[in-house]
Amino acid sequence: MQDKIILGLLLDGDKSSYDLKKSMESSTGFFYNSSQGSIQPALKKLIQNGHIQVTEEHRGARIKKVYSVTEEGEKAFLQWAGEPIALDKPRDPALVKMFFFNYVEDHQKLVLVEAYLREIETVETTLKMIQQMNREQIGNNRELLKNPKVKSRLDTLEFGSEYYAFLKEWYGKYLKKIKEEMEH
Numbered sequence: 001m002q003d004k005i006i007l008g009l010l011l012d013g014d015k016s017s018y019d020l021k022k023s024m025e026s027s028t029g030f031f032y033n034s035s036q037g038s039i040q041p042a043l044k045k046l047i048q049n050g051h052i053q054v055t056e057e058h059r060g061a062r063i064k065k066v067y068s069v070t071e072e073g074e075k076a077f078l079q080w081a082g083e084p085i086a087l088d089k090p091r092d093p094a095l096v097k098m099f100f101f102n103y104v105e106d107h108q109k110l111v112l113v114e115a116y117l118r119e120i121e122t123v124e125t126t127l128k129m130i131q132q133m134n135r136e137q138i139g140n141n142r143e144l145l146k147n148p149k150v151k152s153r154l155d156t157l158e159f160g161s162e163y164y165a166f167l168k169e170w171y172g173k174y175l176k177k178i179k180e181e182m183e184h
Helices: 004-013 016-025 036-048 071-081 093-099 106-138 142-146 148-184
Strands: 052-059 062-069
Touching: 004 016, 004 052, 004 062, 004 071, 004 093, 016 036, 016 062, 036 052, 052 106, 106 148, 142 148
Parallel strands: none
Antiparallel strands: 052 062
């Protein structure tokens, strides 16, 4: 999946690996983990497959590698993007921990769930700020609202915002349930 994300981001314009990482952090990073350690192997694979090319820009004493999509890479990305969406199992470490909560003391369950809720609220707040910034930047610009790239990214942002709102609500109920069970 990392290679597909990279191709999609490079379709927006050429980027260095640092630029790719930053782009991922502020977009796909909210729903798909990426690290510099996983970006580099994906870039090498994409170069080997002929899907991207790299050029070097000299900036003083530094050399900056800049990646761009090839025609073959664009075709591969567009083919992948047009394929049916496969339902994937959720990969949520919180659910795995919860599965084994019978081995955890009640007080520690509270600590863990409360900490997780704080993390959820932080991400939810960040997404709301991004949505607000987008609303301010777009305003009533109908041309931007009709732009397919803008629409798909706004839809993804809306999904992410609603997803974290759901998690916050669900884990809030779960926390309440743990507290009630402790009282009995």
